[in-house]
Amino acid sequence: xxxxxxxxxxxxxxxxxxxxxxxxxxxxxxxxxxxxxxxxxxxxxxxxxxxxxxxxxxxxxxxxxxxxxxxxxxxxxxxxxxxxxxxxxxxxxxxxxxxxxxxxxxxxxxxxxxxxxxxxxxxxxxxxxxxxxxxxxxxxxxxxxxxxxxxxxxxxx
Numbered sequence: 001x002x003x004x005x006x007x008x009x010x011x012x013x014x015x016x017x018x019x020x021x022x023x024x025x026x027x028x029x030x031x032x033x034x035x036x037x038x039x040x041x042x043x044x045x046x047x048x049x050x051x052x053x054x055x056x057x058x059x060x061x062x063x064x065x066x067x068x069x070x071x072x073x074x075x076x077x078x079x080x081x082x083x084x085x086x087x088x089x090x091x092x093x094x095x096x097x098x099x100x101x102x103x104x105x106x107x108x109x110x111x112x113x114x115x116x117x118x119x120x121x122x123x124x125x126x127x128x129x130x131x132x133x134x135x136x137x138x139x140x141x142x143x144x145x146x147x148x149x150x151x152x153x154x155x156x157x
Contacts, residue, residue: 021049024102034117041133071109077101
């Protein structure tokens with residue numbers, strides 16, 4: 001939680017952090033990162049991503065985080081989902097996540113200190129759910145579900 005004081009108020013306001021989680025997909029493969037030992041959910045596989053910084057959009061944060069954590073230059077395909085549930089599993093800050101669908105373009109660098117390893121996985125040969133951090137397995141499972149069925153817009157009105 002972020003504690004802020006707005007304008008002339010002496011009452012603290014508790015806000016939630018915003019993060020981006022990135023489904024980097026190339027054909028039938030997904031790019032995952034193994035988290036470093038100093039971070040929450042250490043040594044587990046995760047979607048690349050991280051906190052949105054001040055003065056950047058969530059799309060800018062997505063492109064920055066993927067490059068920092070994997071060394072890939074990428075393109076955003078679409079916003080896949082927003083997760084705003086306050087009780088997300090294994091979270092310590094009640095993060096609100098914007099999950100983007102990402103297309104890799106080319107490898108231009110190396111991963112940063114937050115990541116122990118970067119690896120492409122076949123969508124049908126993923127690590128076990130308990131080896132994947134936070135609720136990231138749920139995002140992958142939902143993405144695989146959408147691959148199997150054509151998406152239908154609800155009838156409105």
